[in-house]
Amino acid sequence: MDLVLTLSKARGVPVEFVERRVIEQLGSTGSSQGIMAVAEARALMDLGELMAASRAKPGPPLYLMLDGIEDPHNLGAIMRTAEATGVHGVVIRERRAAGITPAVVKASAGAVEYINIARVANISQAVVTLKKNGVWVIGIDMDGQADYRSLDLTMPVAIVIGGEGQGLSELVRKRCDWVASIPMKGKIMSLNASVAAAVIMYEAVRQRDGLAQV
Numbered sequence: 467m468d469l470v471l472t473l474s475k476a477r478g479v480p481v482e483f484v485e486r487r488v489i490e491q492l493g494s495t496g497s498s499q500g501i502m503a504v505a506e507a508r509a510l511m512d513l514g515e516l517m518a519a520s521r522a523k524p525g526p527p528l529y530l531m532l533d534g535i536e537d538p539h540n541l542g543a544i545m546r547t548a549e550a551t552g553v554h555g556v557v558i559r560e561r562r563a564a565g566i567t568p569a570v571v572k573a574s575a576g577a578v579e580y581i582n583i584a585r586v587a588n589i590s591q592a593v594v595t596l597k598k599n600g601v602w603v604i605g606i607d608m609d610g611q612a613d614y615r616s617l618d619l620t621m622p623v624a625i626v627i628g629g630e631g632q633g634l635s636e637l638v639r640k641r642c643d644w645v646a647s648i649p650m651k652g653k654i655m656s657l658n659a660s661v662a663a664a665v666i667m668y669e670a671v672r673q674r675d676g677l678a679q680v
Contacts, residue, residue, distance in 0.1 A: 470501060486500060510566070510583050510584065510585045511555075511582060511583065511584045511585075512584055512585075512586070513557065513584050513586055513592050513595055513596075515584065516529075516554075516555040516557065516582055516583075516584035517555075517596075517599060519554075519555065519582050520554035520555055520582070523552075523554050525552075525674060526620065526621055526622040526623070527554045527555075527601060527622045527623070527624075528552070528553050528554050528619070528622075528623060528624075528625075528670055528674075529553065529554055529555050529556070529557060529596065529601065529623070529624035529625070530544070530548050530553050530555075530556045530557070530624070530625050530627065530663065530667065531556075531557040531589060531592065531593070531603075531624050531625065531626040531627070532544065532556065532557065532558050532559065532563065532589075532626075532627055532629075533559065533589045533626055533627065533628045533629055533634055533635055533638050534559055534562055534563045534589075534628065534629030534632070534635065535558070535563055535564055535627070535629055535630065535659055536562070536563060536564050536629060536630060537564060537630055537659075538564045538567055538569040538570045538573060539569065539570075539573045539660075540564075540630065540658065540659050540660045541558070541564040541570045541573070541574075541660075542569065542570040542571070542572065542573020542574040542575075542577075542578075543573055543574070543660035543664075544556070544627070544659070544660045544663045544664075545570070545573075545574040545577045545578050545581060545583075546573070546574045546575050546577040547660070547663060547664045547667055547668075548577070548581055548663075548667060549574075549577035549580050549581040550577070551667040551668060551670070551671050552671070553581065553667060554582065555581065555582040555583065555584060556581060556582070556583050556584070557583075557584045557585075557586055557589070557592055557624075558583065558584070558585050558586075559585075559586065559587075559588075559589050560585055560586065560587050561587070563629070565585075566578055566583065589626070589635070589638050590635070590637040590638045590641055593624070593626070593638060593641045593642065594641060596624050597641075597643070600622055601622045601623060601624050602621055602622065602623045602624070602643050602644075603623070603624045603626060603641070603642045603643050603644075604617060604619075604623060604624070604625050604626065604642060604643065604644045604645075604646055605626040605628070605634050605638065605639055605642035605644070605645040605646070606625060606626065606627055606628070606634075606645075606646055606647070606648070606662055606663075606666055607628060607633050607634050607639065607645050607646075607647060608633065608647055608648075608650075608655060608656045609633075609645075609647065610644075610645040610646040610647035611645065611646075611647070612644050612645070612646040612647070613646065613647065613649060614646040614647065614648055614665075614666055614669060615669060616646075617644060617646055618673070619666075619669060619670040619673045619674070620670075620673050620674050623670070625663075625666050625667070625670070626638060626642060627659055627662060627663045627666075628659070629659070630658075630659050648662060648665055648666075
């Protein structure tokens with residue numbers, strides 16, 4: 467608490483002391499730990515703005531597209547890893563998917579404040595738009611024929627992660643340039659969506675770091 471007060475004072479952030487019940491009434495995550503920040507909601511981009519913003523970042527564009535992630539904790543965890551791995555932007559679906567809620571913000575450990583996020587009405591149409599702009603699109607699915615490690619992730623690429631349970635929607639799958647899988651050695655046949663996304667994103671980091679050292 468002392469650190470929060472010190473940092474708030476240093477940055478000119480006003481602090482108000484209230485009864486705990488007020489914080490619990492205002493909060494929606496169920497575990498405020500006695501501290502709450504009130505801030506303006508982060509503005510989301512459209513796909514064109516996302517692509518324009520990515521040109522200011524180093525390296526070929528690396529996008530993450532989420533085809534119907536519904537669990538806020540999964541979405542938050544994915545955002546956290548995407549920011550940590552330097553992804554140029556995340557594309558989420560408007561409907562039948564989790565939005566950027568307080569639970570997502572908390573699960574992301576604040577990453578949603580730093581990463582560019584675009585919200586689109588139709589992921590399959592967004593795939594078409596990216597391909598027209600020179601971006602290769604790779605879907606990740608347990609039935610994918612290619613091993614994700616065999617694909618070149620150093621080029622401009624968008625990685626598509628399907629929703630929990632149903633995976634990639636059929637039209638999105640058809641429009642991907644490749645559909646790849648993560649090899650499973652044990653008895654469990656699939657990974658949690660946020661874990662699968664992390665595996666792929668760090669493979670992209672590995673390949674791109676290796677290219678930079680050549």
